[in-house]
Amino acid sequence: MPEAPADATTTIAEQLAAQQVMLLETLNGLYDxxxxxxxxxxxxxxxxxxxxxxxxxxxxxxxxxxxxxxDDVATVPLPAPLNHLDELFLLFFALVIEARERSGEEGTTSVEQVIASASGYRTFLTSVSAVEDVNPHLRQVTFQGGGLTDGFAPVGPDTFLYLLLPPPGRTELTIGADFSWEAARSMPPEDQPVGAYYTLRRWRPEEAELDILMVLHGDTGPASAWAERVAVGDEVALWGPRTSWSPPAGTDSYLLVADETGLPAVAVILETLPAGVPTQVVAEVDDISTRQELPSGDHITVTWLHRDGAEAGTTTALADTVRSLPQPSAATYVWGGAESRAVTQVRRHVRDTWGLPKDQVSLVGYWRHRAHEHDPDLED
Ligand SMILES: Cc1cc2nc3c(=O)[nH]c(=O)nc-3n(C[C@H](O)[C@H](O)[C@H](O)COP(=O)(O)OP(=O)(O)OC[C@H]3O[C@@H](n4cnc5c(N)ncnc54)[C@H](O)[C@@H]3O)c2cc1C
Incomplete structure (x- = not known):
């Protein structure tokens, strides 16, 4: 964003001073x-x-x-120069998004609710219509009907939704289509929904039906525990949809990095990318039997990495392999979804060693291994 000329800056400073009471009331009241x-x-x-x-x-x-x-007094700098007073709250919203990303905490403040409603996030009540095992560690769950008949649509090749489930040990949902994170947090703990983000693998609009692929990692987490016992007819809510896919115009090649949680998105990305654009996939799974089916083509190269007995989230294979790749074109877009420490290692290499700018990198920590659940060094 260009810098404002000095005289305009003075005017904005004066406007800020004149509007101070309203601005502080908004920050301390509406958006406290x-x-x-x-x-x-x-x-x-x-x-x-x-x-x-x-x-x-x-x-x-x-x-x-x-x-x-x-007590402390600290000044949070605005993330960009203020050229017009009416940009102030957009800059404040950007600070809220940055704080949420850095926090590693779930939640929705009043500002995020404003952003969410402007972005069209909704809660779709639906139910399980089919369950099929892809392999002993991966279950495909299909949802059909309900709110999905009313305006649901994917928003990108990596479209993901928050799967909202009944509290552990219960079968009935405790939230409705008017779900909000704020309201859910103020419910008694035993009534609060549980869940996690999952990727839309397939959407069949005529049937209002969608598939997700859920990694089964036992009863250690509420979403996996639910997937272990899921049955046709189970009721859920899906909140979203969201995407992190935003390659800049002029992208000339892709690098996709994933473990089994990111592979459903990789499959859709490969299905939707134009043929002929060089695309390299680096994928980590348990072993050859747990590879996920991916589209193929002359422009697609897939490097499979097998943990061969090592626990998911404990290897450095994804980052080691990315480090061994030659420096890519300056117009490469790197997308990834995998365990958080692995993603952090890959991000550091592509940003710091390869020097790719921020807008060419979308690497998201999809889950955290328990050994680094509270590691402040990780950037989700
Ligand atoms: C945008 C996005 C899209 C995602 N898409 C998918 C998807 O399509 N399919 C999918 O399976 N996952 C996907 N995930 C990952 C999924 O949300 C996490 O794995 C989530 O932690 C599962 O929740 P839980 O309740 O089972 O476990 P949690 O309560 O979050 O964690 C409990 C314990 O389980 C461990 N754990 C969590 N996930 C795994 C795992 N995959 N393998 C081994 N141990 C694990 C944690 O380390 C922790 O110790 C996605 C995540 C994001 C952010």
Whole structure:
């Protein structure tokens, strides 16, 4: 974004001063939960329980933070120059998104609800219509009908949805189509839905039916535990849809990096990419019998990596293989979904060693191995 000329900047500074009361009321009233998230994460005060905006200037938003570790005053810089006063809340929204990404925490503040409703996220109530095992560690679950008949559509080749499930030990959903993260968090703990993100593998609009592929990793997590016992007729809600796929115009080749959680998206991406664009896939699975079916073509190269007995999430094979690849074209787009530490290692290589700019890299930590569940060094 171009810098504003000096005289315009002065005018904006004056406008900020004139609107100060309204701005602070909005940050401390309407968006107080989002202001707290920004303060906790971007000012490195995760313990803070209250964040009060004290001033908004061209330098940023000055916050007073209170928590068990004491009081602090810190200024969060605006993420871009302010050229017009009405851009201020867009910049604040960008800070909220950055704070959410860096936090590693689930949740929806008031600002994220505004963004979500503007982005068209909805809650689709539906039920299981078929279950099929792809291999002993991967189950295809099909959902049909209900809310899916009313305007559901994928939003990208890696379309993903949050699968909302009944609380553990229960069979009936405790939320409805009016689900919101805020309302769910204020429900009694025993009534709160559980779940996780899953990728839309296939969508059949005529039948209002979709498939997801769920890794079965036992009863260690509520979504996997649900998948172990899933039966036709089980009711769920799907929140979304969302995407992280955004190759810039001019992309001339692709590198896709995934473990078995990211492979459903890789399959759809390969189905939708134009033939002829060189695409390299680096995929990690248990062994040859757990490879997932991927489209093939002269332009597609797949390198399969087998853990051969090692536990998922404990190897460095994905990053080691990416490090062994030659420097790609400067117009390569790198997409990935896999365990968080593996993804962090790959991201560091493609950003720091290859020097690919941020907009050419979309590497998402899809899950965290328990050994690094709280590792602050990981960037999800
Ligand atoms: C955008 C996105 C798309 C995704 N798409 C898919 C998909 O299509 N299919 C799919 O299977 N997953 C997918 N995932 C990953 C899935 O959301 C996570 O694996 C999630 O942690 C599963 O939730 P849970 O309740 O089973 O386990 P959690 O409660 O999150 O974790 C409990 C324990 O299980 C372990 N664990 C979690 N996932 C795995 C795993 N895959 N293998 C081994 N151990 C694990 C954790 O380390 C933890 O110790 C996606 C994630 C994202 C962010």
């Amino acid at each position: 939960d989002a202001t707290l998230l920004v303060g906790r994460i971007l000012c490195d005060r995760r313990d803070a329980t209250v964040a009060t905006a004290r001033s908004v200037t061209l330098d940023g938003i000055e916050l007073h933070l209170t928590g068990p570790d004491g």
